[in-house]
Amino acid sequence: MRGASALQSLLHEFDNAPLTIFVVWEPILATDSAGVKTAALGRISDRRAVQFWDKSHQLSAHMGGPASFGPKSGAKILFDMDEYVWDFVAVYAPGFRWNESSRSPAFAGAPVIKVIPELRSYLSGAPAQH
Amino acid sequence: MCGRKMLLQIRQKCAYSILRSSVWQSCSTNCSGGTCPHSKRATKSVDPIRLGDLLRRVGAKLGHGPVAARKIEGDDHFPEVEDHSFDHLQRVYQAQGLQLVVAEQTRHMVARAARRVGLAYAGYSAFAPGRTPRGQLSLINIDRASFSSFEQIFDDAADRVRIVGLFSPT
Numbered sequence: 001m002r003g004a005s006a007l008q009s010l011l012h013e014f015d016n017a018p019l020t021i022f023v024v025w026e027p028i029l030a031t032d033s034a035g036v037k038t039a040a041l042g043r044i045s046d047r048r049a050v051q052f053w054d055k056s057h058q059l060s061a062h063m064g065g066p067a068s069f070g071p072k073s074g075a076k077i078l079f080d081m082d083e084y085v086w087d088f089v090a091v092y093a094p095g096f097r098w099n100e101s102s103r104s105p106a107f108a109g110a111p112v113i114k115v116i117p118e119l120r121s122y123l124s125g126a127p128a129q130h
Numbered sequence: 131m132c133g134r135k136m137l138l139q140i141r142q143k144c145a146y147s148i149l150r151s152s153v154w155q156s157c158s159t160n161c162s163g164g165t166c167p168h169s170k171r172a173t174k175s176v177d178p179i180r181l182g183d184l185l186r187r188v189g190a191k192l193g194h195g196p197v198a199a200r201k202i203e204g205d206d207h208f209p210e211v212e213d214h215s216f217d218h219l220q221r222v223y224q225a226q227g228l229q230l231v232v233a234e235q236t237r238h239m240v241a242r243a244a245r246r247v248g249l250a251y252a253g254y255s256a257f258a259p260g261r262t263p264r265g266q267l268s269l270i271n272i273d274r275a276s277f278s279s280f281e282q283i284f285d286d287a288a289d290r291v292r293i294v295g296l297f298s299p300t
Contacts, residue, residue, distance in 0.1 A: 004297050020287035021295070022280070024272075028298035036269065036299040038260045044295075047265035050283055054272040059280065059296060085296055092292045098281040105294075112295060123291070 003087050003112030004043040010116055011046045014123055021049040024059050028086050060085040062098075075108035076115050087111040091122060188226040199223070 004023070011021060023044045025036040036053050044051065052059075063069075066081040069088075081088070089112045090105035107122045109115030185199035200206075202223050262269050270279055284292060 001297070001300065004295065007293075007295055018290040019293060020283075020290055021293045022284060024280075024294065024296045025299045026296060029300055031300040032298050034256055036260045037255070040297075040299040041260045041262050041269060045263040050267050050270070051262050052270045052272050052280060053260075054296075056273055058272050058277045059294075062277065086298055088296045090294045092284075092294065094290055095288055096292070097288060098284045112297075 001040065001043060003089075004040070006113045006116050007089065008044050008046060010120055010123075011044075011048070013120070017123065019048055019123075021046060023049050023051045024054050025052065026054045026057050026060065026084065026086060028084065057084045063090075069108055069110075073104055073108070075104070075110075076118060077108075077110050078114050079111055081110060085110075089115065089119060091119070184227050184230060185223055187230055188223050191226060191230075192222070 007021075007023075011019070021044065025040065027033055027035075035055075036051075041051055054060075060066075063085050066077075066083070066085055069075040069077050069081075069085065075090075077088075079087070088108070088110040090109075091107040093106045096105075107119065109118060182199065182203050185203050186196055189196060189199040198219070202220055259271075260269055270283075272280055284294075
């Protein structure tokens with residue numbers, strides 16, 4: 001939850017950047033089984049965001065699970081995600097299509113709150129590059 | 131109706147017969163549970179107020195000693211008062227007792243209604259789907275809409291930088 005709030009604060013800094021944000025909520029803790037509530041969804045208030053509820057962790061599976069973000073991937077993963085990809089943020093450059101998901105994202109890190117500075121740096125340069 | 135029967139009514143109170151005083155005046159049937167013969171509605175046996183307690187509360191309200199309540203409960207005439215005075219006293223206690231019972235019933239009904247509203251709200255909060263902030267698409271359930279819904283929206287925005295975040299809701 002703190003990660004989502006931190007991401008929202010960062011998005012505020014890039015108010016006019018041409019971004020689309022995909023926020024995917026998934027059950028990780030025992031208390032998550034009831035689904036995602038309005039209060040949680042409200043953490044990301046950016047109009048460019050699209051929010052999803054992924055009860056069966058399909059996105060995590062499509063990404064290849066935590067194993068695909070190992071040390072060789074270049075992702076900055078600072079905690080053991082265990083079974084599913086979560087508290088995670090990835091940035092995909094323009095032109096990237098989902099069926100090319102064997103390619104790594106341009107930036108990936110977890111937990112979100114700890115990789116905000118790197119994400120900020122990336123976004124400061126990335127929109128201008130593409 | 132004799133005072134004894136009216137007292138019995140307080141003991142055998144039914145929400146409908148007490149709240150509708152005209153019914154209460156004529157009702158001599160035990161309405162505590164089952165179907166009320168007047169309203170034809172199902173009634174529930176309500177938490178009984180013991181008659182003695184009720185009369186003592188009336189006595190306290192009127193500034194009488196507990197002996198008066200005991201005498202009235204037992205339909206025991208006071209040796210020091212005439213029969214008609216005793217009947218009058220009984221009627222005063224019955225009227226005051228009815229007021230207390232009605233107030234109690236009302237308090238119970240309000241508390242019950244508040245509990246139901248609270249439970250309904252809790253149920254709604256627990257099971258209602260979350261709402262996204264204004265300006266965003268509604269929440270998309272990947273399980274119901276299939277993963278292609280995510281893929282489609284992701285690819286449709288291929289002309290721009292896309293950020294994907296995965297979070298636990300709590």
